Amino acid sequence: xxxxxxxxxxxxxxxxxxxxxxxxxxxxxxxxxxxxxxxxxxxxxxxxxxxxxxxxxxxxxxxxxxxxxxxxxxxxxxxxxxxxxxxxxxxxxxxxxxxxxxxxxxxxxxxxxxxxxxxxxxxxxxxxxxxxxxxxxxxxxxxxxxxxxxxxxxxxxxxxxxxxxxxxxxxxxxxxxxxxxxxxxxxxxxxxxxxxxxxxxxxxxxxxx
Amino acid sequence: xxxxxxxxxxxxxxxxxxxxxxxxxxxxxxxxxxxxxxxxxxxxxxxxxxxxxxxxxxxxxxxxxxxxxxxxxxxxxxxxxxxxxxxxxxxxxxxxxxxxxxxxxxxxxxxxxxxxxxxxxxxxxxxxxxxxxxxxxxxxxxxxxxxxxxxxxxxxxxxxxxxxxxxxxxxxxxxxxxxxxxxxxxxx
Amino acid sequence: xxxxxxxxxxxxxxxxxxxxxxxxxxxxxxxxxxxxxxxxxxxxxxxxxxxxxxxxxxxxxxxxxxxxxxxxxxxxxxxxxxxxxxxxxxxxxxxxxxxxxxxxxxxxxxxxxxxxxxxxxxxxxxxxxxxxxxxxxxxxxxxxxxxxxxxxxxxxxxxxxxxxxxxxxxxxxxxxxxxxxxxxxxxxxxxxxxxxxxxxxxxxxxxxxxxxxxxxxxxxxxxxxxxxxxxxxxxxxxxxxxxxxxxxxxxxxxxxxxxxxxxxxxxxxxxxxxxxxxxxxxxxxxxxxxxxxxxxxxxxxxxxxxxxxxxxxxxxxxxxxxxxxxxxxxxxxxxxxxxxxxxxxxxxxxxxxxxxxxxxxxxxxxxxxxxxxxxxxxxxxxxxxxxxxxxxxxxxxxxxxxxxxxxxxxxxxxxxxxxxxxxxxxxxxxxxxxxxxxxxxxxxxx
Numbered sequence: 110x111x112x113x114x115x116x117x118x119x120x121x122x123x124x125x126x127x128x129x130x131x132x133x134x135x136x137x138x139x140x141x142x143x144x145x146x147x148x149x150x151x152x153x154x155x156x157x158x159x160x161x162x163x164x165x166x167x168x169x170x171x172x173x174x175x176x177x178x179x180x181x182x183x184x185x186x187x188x189x190x191x192x193x194x195x196x197x198x199x200x201x202x203x204x205x206x207x208x209x210x211x212x213x214x215x216x217x218x219x220x221x222x223x224x225x226x227x228x229x230x231x232x233x234x235x236x237x238x239x240x241x242x243x244x245x246x247x248x249x250x251x252x253x254x255x256x257x258x259x260x261x262x263x264x265x266x267x268x269x270x271x272x273x274x275x276x277x278x279x280x281x282x283x284x285x286x287x288x289x290x291x292x293x294x295x296x297x298x299x300x301x302x303x304x305x306x307x308x309x310x311x312x313x314x315x316x317x318x
Numbered sequence: 319x320x321x322x323x324x325x326x327x328x329x330x331x332x333x334x335x336x337x338x339x340x341x342x343x344x345x346x347x348x349x350x351x352x353x354x355x356x357x358x359x360x361x362x363x364x365x366x367x368x369x370x371x372x373x374x375x376x377x378x379x380x381x382x383x384x385x386x387x388x389x390x391x392x393x394x395x396x397x398x399x400x401x402x403x404x405x406x407x408x409x410x411x412x413x414x415x416x417x418x419x420x421x422x423x424x425x426x427x428x429x430x431x432x433x434x435x436x437x438x439x440x441x442x443x444x445x446x447x448x449x450x451x452x453x454x455x456x457x458x459x460x461x462x463x464x465x466x467x468x469x470x471x472x473x474x475x476x477x478x479x480x481x482x483x484x485x486x487x488x489x490x491x492x493x494x495x496x497x498x499x500x501x502x503x504x505x506x
Numbered sequence: 507x508x509x510x511x512x513x514x515x516x517x518x519x520x521x522x523x524x525x526x527x528x529x530x531x532x533x534x535x536x537x538x539x540x541x542x543x544x545x546x547x548x549x550x551x552x553x554x555x556x557x558x559x560x561x562x563x564x565x566x567x568x569x570x571x572x573x574x575x576x577x578x579x580x581x582x583x584x585x586x587x588x589x590x591x592x593x594x595x596x597x598x599x600x601x602x603x604x605x606x607x608x609x610x611x612x613x614x615x616x617x618x619x620x621x622x623x624x625x626x627x628x629x630x631x632x633x634x635x636x637x638x639x640x641x642x643x644x645x646x647x648x649x650x651x652x653x654x655x656x657x658x659x660x661x662x663x664x665x666x667x668x669x670x671x672x673x674x675x676x677x678x679x680x681x682x683x684x685x686x687x688x689x690x691x692x693x694x695x696x697x698x699x700x701x702x703x704x705x706x707x708x709x710x711x712x713x714x715x716x717x718x719x720x721x722x723x724x725x726x727x728x729x730x731x732x733x734x735x736x737x738x739x740x741x742x743x744x745x746x747x748x749x750x751x752x753x754x755x756x757x758x759x760x761x762x763x764x765x766x767x768x769x770x771x772x773x774x775x776x777x778x779x780x781x782x783x784x785x786x787x788x789x790x791x792x793x794x795x796x797x798x799x800x801x802x803x804x805x806x807x808x809x810x811x812x813x814x815x816x817x818x819x820x821x822x823x824x825x826x827x828x829x830x831x832x833x834x835x836x837x838x839x840x841x842x843x844x845x846x847x848x849x850x851x852x853x854x855x856x857x858x859x860x861x862x863x864x865x866x867x868x869x870x871x872x873x874x875x876x877x878x879x880x881x882x883x884x885x886x887x888x889x890x891x892x893x894x895x896x897x898x899x900x901x902x903x904x905x906x907x908x909x910x911x912x913x914x915x916x917x918x919x920x921x922x923x924x925x926x927x928x929x930x931x932x933x934x935x936x937x938x939x940x941x942x943x944x945x946x947x948x949x950x951x952x
Binding site for chain 2: 586
Binding site for chain 3: 136137172173174175177199200201202203205206207208220222224226229231233252253254255256257258261278279280281282289290294296311312
């Protein structure tokens with residue numbers, strides 16, 4: 110029979126009690142019509158131009174004044190072409206990656222930010238793939254500027270872009286193992302040395318989220 | 319310049335006495351040519367040090383040689399990433415002796431605020447450093463102070479067998495030295 | 507180079523044939539060896555350390571004589587992992603990391619990041635007007651100092667040495683203003699989520715007015731040297747051609763896009779920080795070449811001075827307003843002042859938190875140790891930096907630390923156009939084209 114009470118240091122020496130905190134993370138859900146602003150017009154135009162629209166869209170999120178369309182990866186190329194040609198989103202401003210290890214089978218997200226200069230509109234496309242099968246069609250044929258962005262997303266997250274003209278590492282050395290910006294890749298710092306003591310690297314320190 | 323005390327007053331005017339070491343040191347320190355090795359933010363402060371207000375030309379150093387073969391001083395200005403590290407070493411090897419290094423800024427001295435997978439934690443992991451200059455970025459005046467301290471060091475360098483003796487002593491001391499985190503008892 | 511084994515340079519068989527690396531050795535023996543194979547292709551590596559490549563940029567050029575047939579950029583030599591580092595710091599500490607990305611325009615990095623954080627927090631309209639006007643003024647000063655480096659180093663790379671000295675002389679005046687207001691010349695971490703770190707000191711407005719007058723007078727030095735200069739014109743007109751179609755498909759913004767004739771500037775098209783209340787023009791040219799971009803940068807200097815003058819008039823009317831958002835659970839708590847031992851918390855602030863207000867003490871403690879919490883969601887904010895559209899994609903999971911910070915740096919996109927601009931031209935034009943793109947490798951590699 111153990112005589113542990115509520116207090117006292119166990120294991121890490123942390124007596125504050127905050128070490129056992131579990132934070133619930135909120136996930137933003139799908140938004141219903143009407144979206145507001147120019148988002149309705151964009152959604153209507155897309156539906157008109159792409160008849161299989163409702164099949165390709167997984168989720169539409171309008172949050173903080175921005176529209177995000179979650180697209181299925183096999184429809185991404187068609188939707189992108191239609192957005193460029195019919196809806197006049199001439200510029201793909203950037204491709205970003207994100208890693209959500211908690212979402213099983215949808216861990217890696219590729220986020221495309223699009224800008225329409227003629228209509229002064231911005232939207233975002235998001236594609237979710239699993240770590241085990243992280244292939245996404247490349248949009249280099251639609252917007253040439255995504256070339257380096259896709260290389261960077263591959264380098265940092267391991268999302269493989271099919272039909273990319275030259276998918277190699279761009280920021281890390283060419284033979285670097287692993288994908289640094291994934292959540293399970295360590296930050297990799299060293300201990301900080303002082304006279305008489307060391308302090309652990311920033312990622313190893315005790316912290317309270 | 320060094321003097322042999324008293325002797326110079328007895329000689330006819332126009333003579334100065336010194337040693338070969340001091341003469342060589344004087345020549346070397348007043349004509350250091352830096353190699354352009356600006357990497358990041360510190361490079362901009364290095365350029366500002368070479369520009370009009372903080373003028374490096376008064377020390378004879380405004381010619382930043384592009385080719386490392388013609389340079390004596392490598393001012394590593396900025397963060398050295400793991401991809402850049404072999405290039406730093408190659409450039410250092412291409413410089414002809416005698417050569418000196420200043421690690422300018424916190425990132426070159428110790429990795430700075432970037433304690434992570436991508437940055438070499440101090441350029442002295444790759445090349446030998448003579449002067450470490452802290453700051454993020456160090457002001458041009460701090461860079462000039464570091465250069466002047468380096469000038470003093472160069473002016474006092476020994477030659478020949480004296481130099482070899484000093485090198486051996488320094489190496490032995492470094493091999494026998496305790497690492498910093500074991501130097502206890504110095505704080506309190 | 508093939509007569510002894512050099513660890514850095516030996517010839518090797520590759521899929522492309524025999525490759526010779528030249529880092530010294532006998533020129534005659536090299537020529538006879540290459541001549542034996544009748545191969546005309548020369549791959550020139552303008553390596554990461556080069557005086558003319560604007561930082562650690564590696565240009566791999568395939569040459570036929572003096573003409574460039576193929577260009578590739580090797581980047582990543584300054585990759586610092588800043589984006590991953592911010593995931594281990596709280597939201598306010600992220601500012602100090604983010605400011606070192608594009609190191610010639612630190613205020614822009616900070617402002618883009620803070621605008622994103624404020625959008626996630628929902629306090630974009632609660633940021634005080636005085637803080638917003640100070641942000642605009644610092645951004646325009648930063649635009650001037652960044653363009654000065656661009657012009658100075660661009661001219662230096664093409665062989666003009668005096669413009670560099672003039673440009674850095676003007677830049678020093680701007681850096682004096684920065685030092686007076688924020689304490690540091692570069693990488694200031696001055697713009698914080700919710701406002702700015704501290705208010706303008708006494709006498710700042712007078713100094714700014716004086717600096718604006720001096721700058722306006724001294725910009726003429728560079729203008730007189732370069733604008734009508736026939737050597738400059740011969741080296742920059744018609745070089746580095748990139749038209750509107752090329753710019754839009756490559757995602758290029760900033761002076762390069764404006765040199766095609768399109769007046770696209772985020773300050774006018776999608777205004778932020780109250781830019782809709784300022785009067786200024788967007789300079790454009792339609793020659794799509796290096797000379798056009800150079801003229802745009804020179805004209806943007808004058809427009810920035812106009813905006814700064816309008817900021818000063820506004821700041822005089824807003825005297826006494828706070829520079830941080832009113833919500834004490836987000837606002838950075840400390841008031842800084844210069845004491846006997848340097849800059850630190852002002853004694854009034856210490857007296858307040860230790861003696862008078864328990865809430866102030868708690869807020870100060872929690873904000874400095876833990877930081878504020880940002881509700882979950884993702885946001886993309888963009889501002890017009892001197893090089894183009896600087897965008898920030900922020901993802902929050904509801905905690906005190908960013909979940910993902912991605913910067914869409916303008917130089918990353920702009921640099922992709924080197925191949926289009928340089929292929930078919932001469933090697934010397936490569937330098938001019940890269941100088942006109944004005945890449946800052948800290949932003950490219952992050």
